[in-house]
Structure formats: structure tokens, C-alpha cells
Amino acid sequence: MNKVTFVAICLLVGVASALKPLPLLGAAKEVPVEDQISKAIAHYAVSSHPGPTIRDGFFDTIEELLATKRQLAGGELYTFEMKVKPSTCAIGDPIEYDSEKCKVSPNAQVSESKTCTASVHIRVWMKPSNSVTNWSCV
Numbered sequence: 001m002n003k004v005t006f007v008a009i010c011l012l013v014g015v016a017s018a019l020k021p022l023p024l025l026g027a028a029k030e031v032p033v034e035d036q037i038s039k040a041i042a043h044y045a046v047s048s049h050p051g052p053t054i055r056d057g058f059f060d061t062i063e064e065l066l067a068t069k070r071q072l073a074g075g076e077l078y079t080f081e082m083k084v085k086p087s088t089c090a091i092g093d094p095i096e097y098d099s100e101k102c103k104v105s106p107n108a109q110v111s112e113s114k115t116c117t118a119s120v121h122i123r124v125w126m127k128p129s130n131s132v133t134n135w136s137c138v
Contacts, residue, residue: 045118047097061087075123
């Protein structure tokens, strides 16, 4: 193969890869916020996080799921951005947190809405298999 052919092939490969970037293996990928598995994991994060819910005595619940990402990283790592508010479910009730029953409290003020980022690491071979590795709100 001569130098001109080699340069032409390199240019074609370069142009083709610039037009459609290759996905980065192992990188986080967007997941539709309507995905039921992601919603269930997001509710797990809300029900498990420490924080101001202990002070008011009620679990927070998801007001709106804004974004979801999933990454393969020694299991599955889900990262969520969501708006949360106090729910109708009191901490310590005989009924545990339930996403179907724990709705946003009608007494919740607009100012009580928080935008939170949560990460949940799922490793099915470990006990417990789910862990909230990050929780922060603004």
C-alpha cells in the first residue's frame, strides 16, 4: 500500500469517526426517566437516605425524576437527579416506605422541594446488594 492510499484511508476513518462519535465503553448512559426499574431504584434511594426526614418525622418522596444514568462499574451504578418533598408516610409507622402509598404531603410547602442527586450501587452478589453511595440536596 502506498503512502497516498494510507493517508486517504486515515482521513476517511477520521472523518467517519468525527461524524458519529464512538460510545465510550463503561461510561454512564442516559436511561429514560419513565423506566420502571430506574424508578424503583430511585425510590429505594429516597427511602434509605439519612437526612432532614428524621427531623420532621416523615419520609421524603419523589416529586419529579429529572434524570437517570446507568453505568456498569463493579455491578450497576445508577445516578439520579430528582426533586423530593416530604411525604404522607411517617418514619416508624408499621408500614415501611412504599412508593405507591407515600405520596407528596398536601401540607408540604413549595419551599420544602429539594433537588437531590443520589447514587445507588447494585451488586447482586453482595449482602445487602443495594447501597446508596451518594445523597446530596440543594
